[in-house]
Amino acid sequence: MFEAAIFYYSYYSLLGGTDVKAAYIHSFITTNFLIFCIWPSHFASDGANVLWTRSLLDALADFDSSATANWFVIDRRHGNGVVAKFESNAMFVFHTVNAYEVASKQDRVDIVCDVMQYRNMDVLEKFYYENMISTASGAGNPINPAFKKPHHYVYGICDRGKSCFLDGLVKVDMETRTSKLWSKKSHTPGEPIFVGNPEKAGEDDGAVLSVVLDGESGRSYLLVLDAKTWVEVGRAEAPGAVGLGFHGVHVKL
Structure with missing residues (x-):
């Protein structure tokens, strides 16, 4: 009940x-x-x-x-x-x-x-691992908070079965039913966070941030994607691994 x-x-x-x-x-x-x-x-x-x-x-x-x-x-x-x-x-x-x-x-x-x-x-059973670096798991599907109802684009993490965990970031166009993918071998992305461009008003005018774990180096980095083109425009390297599952929202102070 x-x-x-x-x-x-x-x-x-x-x-x-x-x-x-x-x-x-x-x-x-x-x-x-x-x-x-x-x-x-x-x-x-x-x-x-x-x-x-x-x-x-x-x-x-x-x-x-x-x-x-x-x-x-x-x-x-x-x-x-x-x-x-x-x-x-x-x-x-x-x-x-x-x-x-x-x-x-x-x-x-x-x-x-x-x-x-x-x-x-069945997806719940995919979260069992013998050696867990972090007990937090990554998931999410945010939108641009300025375009709440209705929305045109959804940003999320995808699992195409090409890694032991999540293996890509996807931008979905809800009107055309098409998508754009960012993926790199051995790199595990975290939940995407949309940051709007204060000088432009389009729903996908801005950047998408994601904390990505580099499986080869064992270190994480903050990935910055152009939300419109879905192309990497920069990254900030971390000195070590950031636990999977980091997520939140960008707020202008």
């Missing part, structure tokens, strides 16, 4: 809930709605296994590919609770990308939810 609530310091307002089994998920939020998609990443024994295993990963039940992903749309403005329910094919998602509302031709509101989707939870 899950419930959605908004907290205001010492009290909260209950918006809605449902009786689906507890699961590992990320949620969406738009101007007027909260959206939950409960994919088949349920916790065994109704979540009690978390206490026994002391691990969210080990507490998950086996993935059921015959099950459905259940979507719940909750009104966050007028207290109407769950206003819509949908089903889709089974999937697994680490992170959501974005969500926004668009006007519908049927005098309704359509909600666009963008995710990085996996067919199952």
